[in-house]
Amino acid sequence: MSKTFAPDFSYAPFDTTAGSQASAHARPFAHPQSLLELPPGEARKSLLTVHEILSARLQSKSEIAIYEAGGGSTSFLPLGLLHRAHVTVVDIDEDQIRNNDYAQEKILGDVQTHRFEPGSFDLVICYNVIEHLPDTESALLGFCEALKQDGLILIGAPNPRSLSGVVTKYTPHWFHVWYYRYVRGIENAGLPGEAPFPTFFHPLVTLSKLEAFAGTHGLEVIYRKEYESPRFPEIRARKPMLARLIDASAAVMNFFLPEKTDVRHGDYHLILRKR
Numbered sequence: 001m002s003k004t005f006a007p008d009f010s011y012a013p014f015d016t017t018a019g020s021q022a023s024a025h026a027r028p029f030a031h032p033q034s035l036l037e038l039p040p041g042e043a044r045k046s047l048l049t050v051h052e053i054l055s056a057r058l059q060s061k062s063e064i065a066i067y068e069a070g071g072g073s074t075s076f077l078p079l080g081l082l083h084r085a086h087v088t089v090v091d092i093d094e095d096q097i098r099n100n101d102y103a104q105e106k107i108l109g110d111v112q113t114h115r116f117e118p119g120s121f122d123l124v125i126c127y128n129v130i131e132h133l134p135d136t137e138s139a140l141l142g143f144c145e146a147l148k149q150d151g152l153i154l155i156g157a158p159n160p161r162s163l164s165g166v167v168t169k170y171t172p173h174w175f176h177v178w179y180y181r182y183v184r185g186i187e188n189a190g191l192p193g194e195a196p197f198p199t200f201f202h203p204l205v206t207l208s209k210l211e212a213f214a215g216t217h218g219l220e221v222i223y224r225k226e227y228e229s230p231r232f233p234e235i236r237a238r239k240p241m242l243a244r245l246i247d248a249s250a251a252v253m254n255f256f257l258p259e260k261t262d263v264r265h266g267d268y269h270l271i272l273r274k275r
């Protein structure tokens, strides 16, 4: 996964003229490639909301200390924030660290055990990572400690109680690689430094449990959103027949499950504030 900084100002509420990296400074909503690659839909919409919240909450800071836990080589942060941030990335994968081109400090390490000076960061971001950790609790405790008072934690993760979550949790890694290569069409899938990475799905990946954990560790939930996995629009575009089958299965499951349950809600965003 190689990181790119292609700015897109199509959603920018401010000046929408074309811009260089320097002018992205003034535009907190300039988008990273990771967002541009999301198909239109709930995932993209929620990520835009996340960007607005982070930009508003961190706007008064001239330099933002960011810890990207398992940051790999891709950031989901708005470029306007990234360009006035000091980013420290910790990742266990050498290739991911090598491919990272936006962090000022790169640490080859394990987010479950790596510790920083308490109160070091304004923002901890852990995006598509907690599902890969056998000991999510240790990692979360490290994030809390590393955070300044009033600092924020952004977690993006798959919902284990969704259709895609259940399938991912109960199928072997080779099946994930096969899905990425032949359904998603990603040729490099499973090669060193390339997704998918092995998953564990510690109990704290479940959103309700994560929120309860947050409550007992001095963290306030300021945003939570379960949304349709971007895999749905992606598969509808790439494999319409298979998508129809999956959509129909999801509709049947939703019919028999309690009201408001939507098994298509395969991912979530959670923003926490340290009280």
Ligand SMILES: C[S@@+](CC[C@H](N)C(=O)[O-])C[C@H]1O[C@@H](n2cnc3c(N)ncnc32)[C@H](O)[C@@H]1O
Pocket: 069, 070, 071, 072, 073, 074, 075, 090, 091, 092, 093, 096, 109, 110, 111, 112, 126, 127, 128, 129, 132, 133, 195, 197
């Ligand atoms: C799916 S990728 C997500 C990368 C990036 N955050 C993103 O959203 O594109 C998962 C990342 O977590 C890293 N990772 C997995 N277990 C880790 C651990 N125990 N400590 C640090 N990084 C870890 C992997 O190397 C990989 O870079």
